Amino acid sequence: MKVSEAMTRDVRVANPDEAIQFVAKIMAGLDIGALPVGENDRLVGMITDRDIAIRGIAEGKGPDAKVSEVMTSDVQYCYDDQEIDEVTENMADIQVRRLPVINRDKRLVGILSLADIALTGDGQAGEALSGISRPGGEHSQTI
Template sequence: MKIAEIMTTEVALAAPDESLQRAADIMLAKDVGCLPVGDKGKLVGMITDRDITIRGIARGLGADATVSQVMNPQVRYCYQDQDVDDVARNMAELQVRRLPVVSRDKDLVGIVSLADFAHSGETRSADQLMKGVAVPHN
């Protein structure tokens, strides 16, 4: 099975120059905890609700601070034609719960999450991913 078969295709995007308030509003409206960050058609980062809270608010930045001030610029992604097992293994190694999905031309086409794996029927992949990301911190 390929990632394109289980990914979510409706993906909201944040722009690097948008405010944290706007990013949080998008997350609230879409009921998501992270957004890919795009600039001129290219994926340039990811921002999570935790980034807003820990990298933003806890460090004294206000709601008007920009997404680029708190986003993670290290973009990890997978390709839409990659095998589900390979992506699950990669996500487990990276210890991430979601990855943007791009075409071979690097256009954003979706996002895949732990929930997508859990509902896919690919139990081996879902189990492998869960064990990789659900690591207890002592």
């Protein structure tokens, strides 16, 4: 199955100049934990609720801090024409629960989450989750 068959297409995109409080309200309203960040029709980052908490609030930044100050700019992504099993394996390896989806013209066309993968019913989400949940990743809190 291709990523395009499972991904969420209707994706809200944050702007790097928006305030983190504004983006946090959008996340709360949509009941999501991450948004792609785009500028000039290009994907430039991802912002998560964790970024806001750890790189924002914990670092003393206020609600008016810009998304660009706390977002992850080293964005991992997948292509809409990739196979789900390949992407799921990659998600486990890099320990992420969601990936922005771009087309071959590098335009954002959706987002793929573990929930999207679980809805395919092929068992791939469980495999990804076991890899994502292993201790010691880039964002690990263990010392």
